[in-house]
Amino acid sequence: MSKAAVISNNAVITQPLWRDYYEITKPRVVALLVLTALVGMCLSVPGIVPWQLLIPAMLGIGMLSSAAAAINHIVDQRIDSVMGRTHNRPLPNGRISQSGAILFASALALIGFMMLYALVNPLTAWLTLSGLVGYGFIYTMYLKRATPQNITIGGLAGAIPPLLGWTAMTNEIHSHALLLVLLIFTWTPPHFWALAIHRKNDYAKVNIPMLPVTHGVEFTKTQILLYTVLLFVVGLLPYLVGMSNWLYLIGAVALNLIFFVYAWQLKFNANEKTAMATFKFSIIHLMLLFIILLLDHYLLPIA
Ligand code: HEM
Numbered sequence: 001m002s003k004a005a006v007i008s009n010n011a012v013i014t015q016p017l018w019r020d021y022y023e024i025t026k027p028r029v030v031a032l033l034v035l036t037a038l039v040g041m042c043l044s045v046p047g048i049v050p051w052q053l054l055i056p057a058m059l060g061i062g063m064l065s066s067a068a069a070a071i072n073h074i075v076d077q078r079i080d081s082v083m084g085r086t087h088n089r090p091l092p093n094g095r096i097s098q099s100g101a102i103l104f105a106s107a108l109a110l111i112g113f114m115m116l117y118a119l120v121n122p123l124t125a126w127l128t129l130s131g132l133v134g135y136g137f138i139y140t141m142y143l144k145r146a147t148p149q150n151i152t153i154g155g156l157a158g159a160i161p162p163l164l165g166w167t168a169m170t171n172e173i174h175s176h177a178l179l180l181v182l183l184i185f186t187w188t189p190p191h192f193w194a195l196a197i198h199r200k201n202d203y204a205k206v207n208i209p210m211l212p213v214t215h216g217v218e219f220t221k222t223q224i225l226l227y228t229v230l231l232f233v234v235g236l237l238p239y240l241v242g243m244s245n246w247l248y249l250i251g252a253v254a255l256n257l258i259f260f261v262y263a264w265q266l267k268f269n270a271n272e273k274t275a276m277a278t279f280k281f282s283i284i285h286l287m288l289l290f291i292i293l294l295l296d297h298y299l300l301p302i303a
């Protein structure tokens with residue numbers, strides 16, 4: 001197995017080539033995306049989800065999301081090479097070639113799409129492909145460089161997986177699935193802007209118009225706080241429309257309150273660690289919220 005040199009904490013270490021290809025799929029992001037798709041699948045049907053659909057749907061959605069992440073690494077390699085957080089990524093670092101990455105992303109996208117089209121349904125295949133186009137091309141190539149609202153609009157691509165899971169099982173676009181999309185859509189700005197505050201100088205260096213760069217840190221903190229209030233309200237909807245039970249309601253209220261407290265501290269009582277702590281909490285928040293949706297669905301089925 002061929003090895004590539006990686007600089008970690010100023011020490012040069014080697015790692016197998018497959019790890020670099022794995023890294024450009026943003027595996028932890030994709031894992032959370034696939035979890036939200038799984039929850040969409042489980043909530044769409046009463047009882048057990050048929051494994052004949054579940055397996056190709058999870059694989060197909062995972063592969064197209066990974067391909068989208070790889071495209072993001074290919075398109076962004078120049079700015080990634082300048083930013084502190086990203087300069088050691090496999091492409092800017094030269095550990096994998098651009099043509100290798102393009103081939104890898106194309107193969108993942110093709111296999112994922114065919115799997116969804118043939119073994120799940122064409123609706124899910126096309127919707128998932130639209131997620132890939134939305135993130136890999138529209139967000140990364142255009143929105144990211146064009147407007148400070150880049151992630152509010154681009155966030156739709158990352159929010160779509162619960163709908164993909166739902167259509168995979170039922171072949172229809174249901175309002176409850178759209179509600180799950182709305183939850184992630186509202187969660188995305190406070191998730192990302194907390195990190196963007198911490199990494200403001202990086203973005204300024206490469207002329208990417210992230211909100212803290214264009215409108216300042218204080219304004220961004222206010223937006224984060226307002227989005228957590230909006231998220232609190234959106235978080236009540238699954239209960240109010242009769243999609244989920246009290247277990248979800250308690251979980252959502254608790255998680256959204258904690259997120260609000262993080263955002264409040266970030267706005268009014270921050271130290272240099274608060275922004276990253278808020279970003280890290282956002283990931284735990286979304287993961288727990290979707291696990292609670294699942295528990296609520298199976299432990300307290302709606303008659
Ligand atoms: C346009 C929307 C989004 C933007 C701009 C965004 C941005 C980011 C950024 C810049 C990072 C840091 C990555 C790094 O340090 O390598 C990150 C991490 C992460 N994001 Fe997001 N994100 C978005 C949507 C989502 C969605 C929809 C999910 C899941 C449902 C998600 C899950 C995660 C996870 C799990 C991490 C941690 C990754 C790790 O530790 O390797 N993000 N996000």
Ligand SMILES: CC(C)=CCC/C(C)=C/CC/C(C)=C/COP(=O)(O)OP(=O)(O)O
Nearest residue numbers: 029064065068069072128131132135157158
């Ligand atoms: C098919 C489908 C559902 C696709 C999903 C798309 C997907 C992988 C969304 C993840 C969003 C994300 C991590 C954005 C960060 O990009 P960035 O370029 O702002 O961050 P970076 O600087 O860390 O690369």
